[in-house]
Amino acid sequence: MLHQPAQLDLMFQALADPTRRLMVERLCDGPASVSELAAPLAMTLSAVVQHLAVLEESGLIRSQKQGRVRTCHVETQALRAAERWISERRMVWERRFDRLGAYLAENPEEPDEGNPT
Amino acid sequence: MLHQPAQLDLMFQALADPTRRLMVERLCDGPASVSELAAPLAMTLSAVVQHLAVLEESGLIRSQKQGRVRTCHVETQALRAAERWISERRMVWERRFDRLGAYLAENPEEPDEGNPT
DNA sequence: AGGATACTTAAGCGCATGCTTCACCAACCG
DNA sequence: CGGTTGGTGAAGCATGCGCTTAAGTATCCT
Numbered sequence: 412m413l414h415q416p417a418q419l420d421l422m423f424q425a426l427a428d429p430t431r432r433l434m435v436e437r438l439c440d441g442p443a444s445v446s447e448l449a450a451p452l453a454m455t456l457s458a459v460v461q462h463l464a465v466l467e468e469s470g471l472i473r474s475q476k477q478g479r480v481r482t483c484h485v486e487t488q489a490l491r492a493a494e495r496w497i498s499e500r501r502m503v504w505e506r507r508f509d510r511l512g513a514y515l516a517e518n519p520e521e522p523d524e525g526n527p528t
Numbered sequence: 529m530l531h532q533p534a535q536l537d538l539m540f541q542a543l544a545d546p547t548r549r550l551m552v553e554r555l556c557d558g559p560a561s562v563s564e565l566a567a568p569l570a571m572t573l574s575a576v577v578q579h580l581a582v583l584e585e586s587g588l589i590r591s592q593k594q595g596r597v598r599t600c601h602v603e604t605q606a607l608r609a610a611e612r613w614i615s616e617r618r619m620v621w622e623r624r625f626d627r628l629g630a631y632l633a634e635n636p637e638e639p640d641e642g643n644p645t
Numbered sequence: 646a647g648g649a650t651a652c653t654t655a656a657g658c659g660c661a662t663g664c665t666t667c668a669c670c671a672a673c674c675g
Numbered sequence: 676c677g678g679t680t681g682g683t684g685a686a687g688c689a690t691g692c693g694c695t696t697a698a699g700t701a702t703c704c705t
Contacts (some may be wrong), residue, residue: 416546423544427537439621446681456682458664479672479681487621494614497607504556504604563651573652575694596651596702654699
C-alpha cells in the first residue's frame with residue numbers, strides 16, 4: 412500500500428538494464444547463487460555482484476549467505492508495485508478514452524469546443 | 529552494455545524518473561502542451577523538454593506541433609509492453625510457486641533433494 | 646512593425662552508472 | 676596443511692544523466 416515514489420524510482424531504474432532483467436527472469440525460475448547468475452553473462456563476477464546490489468536495493472530480489480554461497484531469489488511484492496503503477500495509469504487512460512468516445516457519440520461531427528471532461 | 533537500445537530499456541529508464549512519471553500521469557488525463565506540463569514543475573522549460581525527449585524516444589508519448597504549440601499525449605501501446613514484461617515474470621514465478629507447493633504437499637518434511645521440477 | 650509567447654538548441658557542470666582490475670577473505674576439499 | 680572455490684571491497688575510468696544558462700527561431704497578438 413506504500414506509495415513511495417523513491418521505491419518506484421529504484422525499481423524502474425533496476426529494470427532498465429537488460430542484464431538485470433535477465434537476472435530477474437532467471438530468478439523467477441527459482442533461486443540461484445551469485446556464480447550461477449554470473450555464468451551466462453559476459454562480465455566479471457564483480458560486475459554481477461554490483462548489479463545484484465542494485466536489484467536488492469530496489470527490493471526486487473533478496474539474498475542470504477550460507478557458508479560461502481549467497482543464494483538469491485525474487486521478491487514478487489516489489490514487482491507487483493511496478494505493475495500496479497502501470498495498470499493504474501492504463502485504467503485512468505481507458506476511463507478518459509471511454510468518456511471521449513461517449514462525448515463523440517453524442518456530438519457527432521461537431522466542431523471542436525475543448526475538453527469534454 | 530553497448531547492445532542495441534532495446535525498447536524495454538528505454539521504457540523502464542524513462543519511467544525511472546519521478547518527474548517523467550508525473551508527466552505521464554498528467555498525460556493520462558488528456559493531452560497537454562509543453563508549457564502546461566512544465567507549469568507544476570520546479571525546473572526550467574529546457575529541462576522539461578529534455579524529459580519529454582526521453583519519453584518520446586522511449587515510445588511512451590508522442591507529440592505534434594501546431595503553430596508554436598507542441599501538444600503531447602500518451603502512447604498506451606508502449607505502457608502495455610512494460611506491463612506485459614512484468615506480468616509474464618509474475619506468471620512464471622507463480623507457476624513455479626504452485627509446483628513447489630504441490631511438491632511439498634506430496635513430500636512432507638522430506639530433506640531437500642534439489643529442484644522439484 | 647514591435648513585443649510577447651512557446652518552444653528549440655547548444656554548451657557545460659557535477660554526480661551517477663556500468664564496467665574493469667587487483668587485492669582480499671572465508672569456506673570447503675583432498 | 677595448502678589449493679581451489681565463491682564471493683567481497685576499493686579504486687579508477689569512460690560514458691550517461693539531470694539540470695542549468697544563454698542565445699536562438701518561429702508564431703501569434705495588437
